[in-house]
Amino acid sequence: MKQALIIGGGLHGLSTALHLARRGGWRVRVLERRHVGRHSSGVNAGGVRRLGRDLREVGLSVIAAEMWDNLPRIVGDDGGFRPFGQIKLAESDADIAKLEARQAATHARGWTHEEMIDRDEVLRLLPAVSGHVRGAMIVRGDGSANPMRTVMAFRRAAQEAGVEIIEGIAVNGIGTTGSGTLVVETDRGPMQADRVANCAGAWASGLAAGIGEHIPTNAKASMMIVTERLPFFCLPTVGSAARALSFKQSEVGTVVIGGGHQGANDIATETSSQNLMNLAKAARIAAEIFPIVAGARIIRSWTGIEARTPDEVPVIGESGVMPGLFHSFGYSGHGFQLCPAAGAAVAELMAQGSTNMPVAELSPARFQQKAAA
Amino acid sequence: MSVVVVGAGPAGVRAVERLVEAGIRPIWIEESPDGGGRVFQKPPPGFSRDAKALYGADASRAAAIHATVARLRAQVDWRPGTLVWNLRPGPRLLNTQGPDGTKAEVAYDRVILCTGAMDRALPIPGWTKPGVTGLGAAQIALKAQGLAIGRQVALCGTGPLLLLLAWQLTKAGAPPALVLESAGWARTLRAAPGLAWNPVGALRGLAWRAALRRRGVRIRTGALPLRVEGTDKVEALVWRDARGEHRTEVDGVAIGYGLKPETQLADLAGVPFSFDGLQRLWLPERDRAGRTAVPGVYLAGDGASIGGSVVAELAGTRAALAVIEDAGGHVDPLETDMIHRRLWLEARFRAALERAFPYPAEHAAAMPDETLLCRCEAITAGELRGTDAPEVNRGKAFTRIGMGRCQGRVCGPAGAEVLAAARGCDIRDVGRLRGQMPVKPVVMA
Ligand SMILES: Cc1cc2nc3c(=O)[nH]c(=O)nc-3n(C[C@H](O)[C@H](O)[C@H](O)COP(=O)(O)OP(=O)(O)OC[C@H]3O[C@@H](n4cnc5c(N)ncnc54)[C@H](O)[C@@H]3O)c2cc1C
């Protein structure tokens, strides 16, 4: 049996471990410093979105969308996925033009999931939306899922596939043995492996730096706020073409508002906190688009920490410094939807050194070329 | 120096009073429209009942507190109707929401948190029906509006508030139909030597009991409520005592097993917490003057640890003295010494009370699976037991318990009992829910 160590028990670590174990011939262990789902993967907003993604990751996202539709067959549970659509609103003519240009770009590459809809259709789908809206782009098969339930489903499936998940173990560094294998230094001693995956989220670039590989990321702490329960008025997840907003009503009627507004974070203590001016901004935008929430009360808020790359798409691929080590991090605030597909791609890279999944443009090499230039 | 006092109950009033005496003009923030806090809650304007009827034997203390609030208002930056919904220890800022919903930021160099306490709930099947409320809430309804929660009311709970409320209702002409005290006599008697630390307090309890019995009020000791029955309102309470199970027809039920400090702001401040075995609660750590490990943050009154209104007044004064002292002012050691002695005596009495009237932890742990443990999110005890969460925050992540509008303030302690029992571990090992702002719901900007 070949040995694989996966650093990080977030969704990307779990998904990678699951897919690798299912290939057969691998002993796969996940090393998680806290507990599975402790960081972004357990606390994200649950948006399952192809809509508006960077063109370099649309291909992977499209595969992931198919996997979300089939999630019960992949991990034995649907993760609470509700395909009620994701909508990006146009609030001005300039927004319409921007969305149309975007649609042209995706359609030119053969992807047809993004669809422009007119004002009447927007009002039909979102009766509570403000009258100033001009139109929108929609992906009807997108939606939202339950992050913790998804984490638990991947954990269970991975364990059933033979993955050993070790919680409460911290990785301090990665090295080589000289005999071609890798060694992972942990607070419980060194562990050897043929292949290692670095899925350590906001802490992954620190591990890369430890082997002299510079992959620039900074940590982001996206904030979410939750209102009291309101009468049901909205099924899809809603954003805006020009403004930072993500808006959705949960199954229990509370409204969850985010949109990348940033709080503060502390990588060393693994904590993040809210920035109130930014929160107020999110609340104001939400109320302008859905007047019904204007007087609603906020009952809860939360943040989570995640790594962001300079170009806001993830780093997926083999290390440029240490063969046998594979990076998968820097999902920059939108890696939840990608997890089923990205894990499959990374597992394939680990097992056979190449993959025909569309991750070439996400390789860490893009930063090394820059450094060399 | 900007000094802020949060809360205008007995602790906050005495803190502000002492600060003003030292020449400081604090910002004084209180969520309610007026001062007085919980014990000395005032009826709304235009509603008149005399103080004696409202506050009983404490009428003169109530009058003193209200007079002090009235006198101090002009000497401080008084902000009633204002909620502190967040505290940020780094930049030393509080976030507030005024009566009209406007948000403001208040900078502090030193803040004394006198946030008081709330009812400690014990969920039972049917407890979310209209007509079921907390003991304290029932008392507030009586004090603030002269309202009884029903015509045939059952009071269930433990501790002094139970008999006090029974007595207050009786005097208001609405005697309760049934009083269920969870503590048995054996326990009360065993704690009796300790209760003698405060003979007046202890005797009052005995006097209420005797007076209630004389008026024919049914009091059962060692008795616990099992479930509330009724289709869409309260119709009956099923309960048990040593003699077995009983059913009593009632139209209102008030349940309250002691009090629980409102510690969320201290939590956001980053004050370390430790487990208090007697109260069976996680409490913010502070020294006897109310200082915490967080620079500039002081605690006083029931918001730090349940001690009652007398302790709250003393602790409020003491925390103010600590602020004055830490700011380089002069403090009379005799005064602090006197306060420490009185606090020490009260603490002895308090410990005896806690032993005499403990939270019925086993009853909470054994609540039936179908009990709606978290009423905000409609999560049952069975759902929490069904997870493999090793501690409460993961129980929250798995089930959504404590994610609703009360943020676990109501269901938290009972939920911890359920989880600890299900895991077969000590209550400490399941930890406590981490706090998040806003500490109470705030209106969107
Ligand atoms: C508030 C918020 C909302 C979001 N909303 C969405 C959304 O709606 N849609 C979407 O697609 N994406 C969303 N995201 C992004 C998404 O959550 C992340 O992209 C995704 O979860 C990343 O998963 P991961 O496994 O890479 O990282 P993580 O889940 O952070 O996992 C990394 C794990 O590695 C562990 N670890 C770190 N260092 C070490 C070490 N040295 N040793 C051992 N273990 C270590 C950590 O403890 C952690 O568990 C959101 C993120 C946040 C924070």
Ligand SMILES: Cc1cc2nc3c(=O)[nH]c(=O)nc-3n(C[C@H](O)[C@H](O)[C@H](O)COP(=O)(O)OP(=O)(O)OC[C@H]3O[C@@H](n4cnc5c(N)ncnc54)[C@H](O)[C@@H]3O)c2cc1C
């Ligand atoms: C419902 C109830 C009824 C009670 N009845 C009695 C009784 O009859 N007799 C008795 O001896 N004891 C009673 N107690 C116990 C009582 O709490 C204490 O004896 C005493 O009032 C404690 O004084 P305190 O100043 O610490 O807190 P409190 O009197 O509770 O005062 C705290 C004050 O802080 C304010 N506050 C809290 N959080 C915030 C915030 N975030 N922002 C702004 N303001 C805030 C509250 O509105 C409140 O006015 C009762 C307790 C409760 C909860």
